[in-house]
Amino acid sequence: MLNSPSPSTGEVVTTEDRDTDEQRAFRLKARDWMKDNLPPRLPDEAANAFEDLELVARDRELQTKIHAAGFGGLQGIPVPVEYGGLGLDQRFEDIFFEEATPYRLPWHFGNATNIVIPCLLEHGTEEQKRKYLPKILDGTHYWAQLLSEPSGGSDLAGVLTRAEKRGDTWILNGSKVWTSGGHICDMGLCLARTDASLRKHAGLTMFLVDMHHPGMTVNQIELVMGGADFCQEFLDDVEVPDEDVLGEVNGGWKVAGTQLVSERKGMARGWFVGLNRAEVLDGIELSERYGMIAKHVGVEKDPQARQLLGEVFVYDTVKDLIGKRINAGIRNGTFTPEAGSISSLMSSVFDIDRTRLLSALAGPEGIAASPDEGELSIGIGMSRVTTHRIGGGTLEMQLNLVAERHLGLPRELGPAPDTPFNQLKANKTAKIA
Amino acid sequence: MDVTLNEDQTMLQDMTRRFLEDRSPITALRKQADNDGGFDRDVWKDGAELGWVALFVPEDNGGIAESAGGVADAVVVAEELGRVVFSGPFLSTCAVADAIARSGSAEQRDAHLPGLAAGDTFGAWCLSGRGPMAGMDAGSVTAAQSGGGHELNGFAAFVQDAGDADLLLVTARDGDGISQFVIPAGTAGVSIEPMEALDLGRRLSVVTFNGVKTDANALLGEAGKGADALEKQLQVLLALQCAETVGVADRAFEFTLEWVNDRYAFGRQIGSYQGLKHRLARHCGHLEGAKAAAAHAATAVQSGASDAAIAVSIAKSQCGRAATEIIRDCLQMHGGIGLTWEHDIHLYLRRAVSNEQLWGSPAAHHERLCQLAGV
Numbered sequence: 001m002l003n004s005p006s007p008s009t010g011e012v013v014t015t016e017d018r019d020t021d022e023q024r025a026f027r028l029k030a031r032d033w034m035k036d037n038l039p040p041r042l043p044d045e046a047a048n049a050f051e052d053l054e055l056v057a058r059d060r061e062l063q064t065k066i067h068a069a070g071f072g073g074l075q076g077i078p079v080p081v082e083y084g085g086l087g088l089d090q091r092f093e094d095i096f097f098e099e100a101t102p103y104r105l106p107w108h109f110g111n112a113t114n115i116v117i118p119c120l121l122e123h124g125t126e127e128q129k130r131k132y133l134p135k136i137l138d139g140t141h142y143w144a145q146l147l148s149e150p151s152g153g154s155d156l157a158g159v160l161t162r163a164e165k166r167g168d169t170w171i172l173n174g175s176k177v178w179t180s181g182g183h184i185c186d187m188g189l190c191l192a193r194t195d196a197s198l199r200k201h202a203g204l205t206m207f208l209v210d211m212h213h214p215g216m217t218v219n220q221i222e223l224v225m226g227g228a229d230f231c232q233e234f235l236d237d238v239e240v241p242d243e244d245v246l247g248e249v250n251g252g253w254k255v256a257g258t259q260l261v262s263e264r265k266g267m268a269r270g271w272f273v274g275l276n277r278a279e280v281l282d283g284i285e286l287s288e289r290y291g292m293i294a295k296h297v298g299v300e301k302d303p304q305a306r307q308l309l310g311e312v313f314v315y316d317t318v319k320d321l322i323g324k325r326i327n328a329g330i331r332n333g334t335f336t337p338e339a340g341s342i343s344s345l346m347s348s349v350f351d352i353d354r355t356r357l358l359s360a361l362a363g364p365e366g367i368a369a370s371p372d373e374g375e376l377s378i379g380i381g382m383s384r385v386t387t388h389r390i391g392g393g394t395l396e397m398q399l400n401l402v403a404e405r406h407l408g409l410p411r412e413l414g415p416a417p418d419t420p421f422n423q424l425k426a427n428k429t430a431k432i433a
Numbered sequence: 434m435d436v437t438l439n440e441d442q443t444m445l446q447d448m449t450r451r452f453l454e455d456r457s458p459i460t461a462l463r464k465q466a467d468n469d470g471g472f473d474r475d476v477w478k479d480g481a482e483l484g485w486v487a488l489f490v491p492e493d494n495g496g497i498a499e500s501a502g503g504v505a506d507a508v509v510v511a512e513e514l515g516r517v518v519f520s521g522p523f524l525s526t527c528a529v530a531d532a533i534a535r536s537g538s539a540e541q542r543d544a545h546l547p548g549l550a551a552g553d554t555f556g557a558w559c560l561s562g563r564g565p566m567a568g569m570d571a572g573s574v575t576a577a578q579s580g581g582g583h584e585l586n587g588f589a590a591f592v593q594d595a596g597d598a599d600l601l602l603v604t605a606r607d608g609d610g611i612s613q614f615v616i617p618a619g620t621a622g623v624s625i626e627p628m629e630a631l632d633l634g635r636r637l638s639v640v641t642f643n644g645v646k647t648d649a650n651a652l653l654g655e656a657g658k659g660a661d662a663l664e665k666q667l668q669v670l671l672a673l674q675c676a677e678t679v680g681v682a683d684r685a686f687e688f689t690l691e692w693v694n695d696r697y698a699f700g701r702q703i704g705s706y707q708g709l710k711h712r713l714a715r716h717c718g719h720l721e722g723a724k725a726a727a728a729h730a731a732t733a734v735q736s737g738a739s740d741a742a743i744a745v746s747i748a749k750s751q752c753g754r755a756a757t758e759i760i761r762d763c764l765q766m767h768g769g770i771g772l773t774w775e776h777d778i779h780l781y782l783r784r785a786v787s788n789e790q791l792w793g794s795p796a797a798h799h800e801r802l803c804q805l806a807g808v
Contacts, residue, residue, distance in 0.1 A: 283733070283740035284747065291808035300808055303800075309808060310799020314750045317743075321725035322718070329436035346718040396707075402717055403710035407690060410705035 014098045026092055030099045033069055038062070038103035047107040047272040050181030050229040051220075056142075059106035063139035066106070071096060073137030074106050075113035079121075084134030107272045111180060112136040112143035114266035115259055116189060123206075123247040123255045132187070132208065144185035144211060145259065146176040146233060151427050153178060154397050156191070156260075157201045157253060158421075160430055161235060163192040170207060170245070172215075172238040178391070182218045182231030185211045189259065190235075191252050196422040203421055204252035208244040215239070230391075264340045267392070286313050293358070297365045308357045315357075319350040341401040348389035348398060434512050434679050435728035442502065442509050445484075449513040452483060459517050459777050466633035466780075471597060472521040481552025485510055485523060489531040489669075494546035498534065504669055505735040508676035508727065515680025518784045520634030522555045522594035524677070528670045529556025529602045533615060536654035536662045541615060545600060557598035557618070558670070559589035559640050560663075567591060569793040569801065571663060574642055576605035576612045576656075583612065583652065585622075585645040591791060595625045595638040602653070603642070610657030614647050621645070632787035633780060664742065668734045671745040671792055675727040675752040678788045682720055682756035685781040689713075689763040709766055716762065719755040726751040743805050746798040753789035753798075760785045 019027060039062070049055055067073035072086040077093040079085025086092070117136060120129055135141040149159050161174025172192055179188070188209045195203035211218070215238040220228040247255040290309050291300065299305035326343045329335035359366050389395040403409045415424060438446065456476045465472065481487070488507045490496020507527060514523055530549045533541055548554035562573025567590065574587035585605055595601065601623065603614045618625065622645035628637045654662055693704030693713070703709055730748035733741040760782045764771040771778050789795065 283738055284729070284743050285740070286743060286802065286806040288806075291803075291806055294808060306803045306808070307796055307799050309806075310750070310796075310802045313743075313802045313806065314747050314799070317747045318722040318726050318751050321729050322722050325436055325721060325725035325728070332436065334436045342718050342721050345714065346722060349715065349718060396711070399711040399714040400707070402714035407710075407713060407717055409690075409693065409710045409713065410702045412705055412707060413701065 015094070016098075019095070023091060023095055026088075027095045027099060030071065030096055033071070034099060034103055037065060037069065038100065038105075041102055041104050045104070048110065048180075048229075050108070050184055051227060053184070056108050056181075056184050059108040060139045060142070062104065063106040063109055063137070065139075067138045073139065074109050075117065076137040079117060079133060079137065083121075083129050084137040105272075106139070108142065108181070108184075109136065109139075110266070110272060111145060112141065115145060115262045116143045116187075118262040119189065119206075119246065119255060119258050122258050125243070127243065128208065128246065141186040142181065142184055144179045144182045144188040144231075146179055146182075146188045146190035146209065147256070147259075148176065148178045150175055150177050150232070151430055154394055156256065157204065158424075158426070159191050159193055159204065161190070161192040162196075163194050163205060163207065163240070165194075165242070168242045170240045170242065172207065172209070172235045172240060175232065175234050177221070177230075177232040179218075179231045179233060180229060182211070182233055183220055187211055188233075189246065189255075190240075191256055193421070194250055194252075197420050198250065199418050200421045200424060201253040203250055204256070205249050206246040206252040206255040207240045208246055209238060209240055213238045261337065263392075264344070265337050267340055267344050284317050287316065290358075290361075294361060297362055299361065299363075305361055308361045312354055312357050312361075315350040315354050319347055322346050336406075338401070338405040341398060341406060344392070345395070345398040345402050348395050352389060352395075434508065434676055434683075434724045435731070438509070439502075442506060445506060446509050446513065448483065449510050450516070452480065453513055453517045453519065457517055457519060457521075459780060462518050462520050462634045462780055463777075465520055471636065472519075472634075477521045478552040480521070481550065486526050486530050486552065487550040489527055489534055490546045490550040491534060491542070494534070494542050495550045496530075496534075496546065503735050504672050505731050508672055508731040511673045511676035512680035512683075515677035515682075515784070516684040518634055518681060518780050520636075522557070522597055524670060524673050525557045525594040525598070526555050527673060528558050528666060529600060529615075531669045532558070532602050532613070532653065532662065532666045535665060536613065536659075537615070538650075540650065541653065545615065548599070554599040555594060555597050556600045556602060557592050557595040557638075557640075558602045558604070558666075559592050559595070559642075560604045560667075561590070562588060563590045566793070566797050566800075568791055569667065569797050571604040571611055572606045574603055574605040576607040576614070578656075579646060581649050582647040583607075583614065583656070585614065585642040585647065588639055588641045590639050591628070592625075592638045592640045593791070594636055595640050596627055596636050601640065604659065604663055607657045607659075611659035611663055612656045613653040613659040613662065614651045615653050616645070616647055616651050620647075630787065632783040634784065635787055635791075667792070668730075668741050668745045671749050672727070672731045672734045674788055674792055675723075675730055675745070675748040678752040678756045678785060679720075679723050679727045681781050681784050681788070682723060682752075682759050685760045685763050685778060685785075686716060686720055688777075689766055692767060703766070712762055712766075716755075716759040719751075720759060723748075723752040723755045743802065746793075746801050746805070749793060749798045750795040750802075753795050756785040757782075757789045 063073050067076065072079060076085040077088050077096055078090055081087040113136065117133065120133055147156055149161060151160055152158055161172060161176065163170045163172045188211050190207045190209040191204055192207060193203050194205040215236045217234040219232050221230045221232055222228050290312050294300040294305055294309055323343045326335060326339050330337055330339060404411055461473065484497055487496040488501045488503060489498060491498045511523065526549055530546060533545050549556060559574065561567050561570050574585055574589055576583045576585055585603060598618045601616050601618050603616060605612050622643045624641045626639045628639060630637045693709055694702055696703045726748040730744040733744040764778050764782055767778060770776050
């Protein structure tokens, strides 16, 4: 169902007719094992909810179980055998996800599998790959991305967290913020400044950081919409051994580039792999919920309200159709992976439009409800009335990405590109070494 | 438009684009508009030989329907026609050919389809009158039994290409049902009055039926039972029109991107200013949305999918509104030159605005979506 916001538990559609004998055998083995070993996918259960410590713990066990059964762990099928994966081609992973449609998968490993695995494979030393990749796939390590800072998130290369080398150890000091699930993570990819006398992008290094280090303080952030999935970290003399530098010293921006591209690819394909599958063509189904809201408010016959409803149907459907189109285009080479930014942008744009329309539709019913009104009411949650789009890259950054990376428009002029970082203008509170 | 065109469709696209660049570039529309003339019949005849109408016509009647992809192929042509704001009667003639191929008797198919497929004759569809549901709801023409045939009274407005048409497809209210007729445009009692149209390449008319007597051969399908056929015809027409609109917007967006890259102000390319590039990024997203919706609609209509009715209304709303909004803003980004008759962008904007309102305004399709959703 295109308009369904929750995991589909509908009919399983497979590409079984394309299987080779080997793929067929793999499919049947997976099908047989899943039947007795994977929990069902529940429509009301969130794919990702870092606050739900019980679900997080269950996902960890689930990852361990999938790995132990010989299926590589979530997204481990194409990972080489020496790093804990199965070393099979993508087709086998597609088969696994087709078969897993009715079941819960350990989606809390999404950061690790969508972002950290590609980064380690591309930039990691042999030792790093052998040490860390198996621990993602066997459920030992949840990973965080320590990127944004209180001084700014969009201008990622402007990070202020410092790393200084003492002997064979790097000492990290500073603060990171907007870390998804930081409080449950075991390891983090942390971007820090190692030389402020170089130009902004040149003095950065990426570190593999132990989130359980005594110098690491992790606080959950309470949000206006409720929930506290995001964290802020304070790093006070956090020690990282030299062998846990990922990529070159002062070459961190290159690793961050891989990180961001991996994130965009993941977003474009569908972050929670196996939750939505691009290759299955579904028809449009108009959500019943909006009509129920209109009836609840008593405006289902009002011509103006019907226009709002019609528009919401269009936004929801077009948003999904764009996602499918971009996915298919990236897969067959019509688009570069950069086009994934169009899906993200339009997802934001339509979410904002939908919120505005539903608020107009609901009228006063959208700002207050009696305690007994329950689900049918449009409710008074802030998520229904705010029209923000900040997480995962602000709307403005997404617009830049589409304009500059996809449409190829010229960049805005900034300070001279070779200006040393410590001579750039910065926030008054910034302490730049 | 579709990112998953097959090999034949890619060939059709290349062939159509080359043909139009050679024979009917945007300058052709300008010439016709300046001369207040119709479209170029030679170009139409040669286009018809490329299969433009024949896609809807069975092999027995001079077409290629059996070996082609129907609407899914025709939208490829429609999109290319949009890129040059083509002025020939493509939508009307295809819609009439499709209706006759779908519902016509053997005699009707034999009589009408070969001429339409060959590009020798043209059709126009008289569906509805004026008002908020214009272009979607039948009812402004009524049919009543008379002798062995029917008598038609009433009028249809905004009828595309009626002035050039040899054949009229008339959709009429018949008691509680819908009856459809195919009659010669010169039938006694039919009068065709041209309207003045915003789009320089679109000829629209009011067609009046004053006691028009039809014989039994004129009835298309069964009397009073035309509602399902009407819905199918409308779906085909909307899929084609949305694809055309996508072509219009796509081309205007393309040359606007070239413009903002080439044009300098305050020492910088104007496309480097966020004031413009953020708007262009949004337009790009909405254009992708229009392409995705139009492609989905074409596929759904061609395969007779259960969501086809919804899909065409979604596409009509998205394509209609996005194209207009995008091209209006593209004109703004051109500055003064965009306001001159000499620049092509107004030709694109006229077609987009016109397409947005013809065959059901976005508002009419929003209402239809509510009905389809059971609200």
